[in-house]
Amino acid sequence: MGDLSTAQTVAAVVVALLALVVAWVWGYRVGRMLEEEREIGDRRGDEEDRSLFGDDVPVREAEHGLIDVMPSAVVIADERGMVHYYSPGARQLGVVQGGWLSSREVEDIVRETAAAGEIVQREIEMPVNYPAGVRPRTRPSGRGIRAGDAAPTDTLHLRVRSGRITQRLYAVLIEDVSEQRRFEAMRRDFVTNVSHELKTPAGAISLLAETIADAADDPDMVRYFSGRISKESARLTEMVKRLIDLQKAQSVGMNLAAANVSVLRVVREAVQENAVQASAKRIAIGISFNGASVASTAAEASERGERGDATVFVDEESLRTAVKNLVENAVRYSPERTQVGVGVTVDDGRVTIRVVDQGIGIPADSLDRIFERFYRVDPARSRATGGTGLGLAIVKHCVQECGGTISVWSREGEGSTFTIELPTAQAAMAAAGVDADAGDGRAAKVPAVPAAPDAPATPDASGGAA
Numbered sequence: 001m002g003d004l005s006t007a008q009t010v011a012a013v014v015v016a017l018l019a020l021v022v023a024w025v026w027g028y029r030v031g032r033m034l035e036e037e038r039e040i041g042d043r044r045g046d047e048e049d050r051s052l053f054g055d056d057v058p059v060r061e062a063e064h065g066l067i068d069v070m071p072s073a074v075v076i077a078d079e080r081g082m083v084h085y086y087s088p089g090a091r092q093l094g095v096v097q098g099g100w101l102s103s104r105e106v107e108d109i110v111r112e113t114a115a116a117g118e119i120v121q122r123e124i125e126m127p128v129n130y131p132a133g134v135r136p137r138t139r140p141s142g143r144g145i146r147a148g149d150a151a152p153t154d155t156l157h158l159r160v161r162s163g164r165i166t167q168r169l170y171a172v173l174i175e176d177v178s179e180q181r182r183f184e185a186m187r188r189d190f191v192t193n194v195s196h197e198l199k200t201p202a203g204a205i206s207l208l209a210e211t212i213a214d215a216a217d218d219p220d221m222v223r224y225f226s227g228r229i230s231k232e233s234a235r236l237t238e239m240v241k242r243l244i245d246l247q248k249a250q251s252v253g254m255n256l257a258a259a260n261v262s263v264l265r266v267v268r269e270a271v272q273e274n275a276v277q278a279s280a281k282r283i284a285i286g287i288s289f290n291g292a293s294v295a296s297t298a299a300e301a302s303e304r305g306e307r308g309d310a311t312v313f314v315d316e317e318s319l320r321t322a323v324k325n326l327v328e329n330a331v332r333y334s335p336e337r338t339q340v341g342v343g344v345t346v347d348d349g350r351v352t353i354r355v356v357d358q359g360i361g362i363p364a365d366s367l368d369r370i371f372e373r374f375y376r377v378d379p380a381r382s383r384a385t386g387g388t389g390l391g392l393a394i395v396k397h398c399v400q401e402c403g404g405t406i407s408v409w410s411r412e413g414e415g416s417t418f419t420i421e422l423p424t425a426q427a428a429m430a431a432a433g434v435d436a437d438a439g440d441g442r443a444a445k446v447p448a449v450p451a452a453p454d455a456p457a458t459p460d461a462s463g464g465a466a
Helices: 002-049 059-069 087-094 104-116 177-212 219-250 263-273 274-282 299-305 316-332 364-369 378-386 392-401 425-432
Strands: 073-079 082-087 120-127 156-164 169-176 259-264 284-289 293-294 311-317 339-347 350-357 404-409 414-421
Touching: 002 073, 059 404, 073 087, 087 169, 104 169, 120 414, 156 177, 177 219, 259 263, 259 316, 259 425, 263 284, 263 299, 263 316, 263 339, 263 350, 274 284, 274 316, 311 316, 311 414, 311 425, 316 350, 316 392, 316 414, 392 404, 392 414, 414 425
Parallel strands: 284 339
Antiparallel strands: 073 082, 073 169, 120 156, 156 169, 259 311, 284 293, 339 350, 350 414, 404 414
């Protein structure tokens, strides 16, 4: 009996020991599992807190740098509109003042983001609010207008996108789309103007043809209306021709035969092509080179022994078209018995061609639009003089294809000065990596050069003060 009791006791002890071992093993495993979960959680926390830019990159510096290089203006603000950080672009747009959002509409977008809990995007219009130290471009008396420039606007078109980045802060991205909206408006105007300009002479021709049919027994009326049809037909033909010229000038990748071109020869040819129109209005066209009067024809220059000239590396037809159109406009919009001057100057690797008239001038509020297609300062006057509204648009594109720039100075009642600037042949070919000795016949695009300082119109087109 005693032996049985001892055996039972030993068995109970063994079972208890086994239970302890099992409990210890289970507890150890559970502990390891919990420890591993804690380690995984710690690693996740470290990864969440770690900078996206790397452990050795200061987070604040990297974040500010990222915001500053973004193309859109960036503002970090809270729901009240208090600004915690903003990029230089936000200051340029004037959306931040005194540490707060200055636009009520932008504030509303931030509040809408907070309420909706999602990204909100909207396009708004905002009056220009230039901050201290930032001023719009000014153009007193029309000076400094270049093709493609836009006059300072009073309204900004802004695309605003707002989203939450922390519990209480919001990122506001603001993109200025004013130029995009302006170009869209120009495109709509172009389509409207093309339709109108082509429909007007076409409708007139149809009406005149019907009138002739009704007046078939009256030779004088037939002769008169036939002349009107011929005039409207010529106008329609000129319009189509100008549109084709503009399309050619705007064609991307068109094959331009750049070569060494004599500027004075091109100027003389442009003047001769407008000689008949100038003579009809008794307008004298003078040519100067570096401030000195020169012959208006190559033959006369040869007789005088004139040798001065300027050479540019361009597509000759493009340059001739540009100068011809400028001289044509100068004659068209100048009163009778006035003067038109075409001056060529060479200085510091640049060739300047100025076409100066003593005409009616251009209003200041139209200067930034005169290079647009179909834009006319006075539509009625343009139609009376035969203008299509495409000449200066063609000039702009031709000059750009030559690697140059064009600008205009004008004042109403005093006249206008259109200035083309081109690099000399030597400067252009050096910049393009073309050997100067192999310039003729080599196709190349030449780089644009900066615009010349503003210059008022002068009778001799030499660039001096009036």
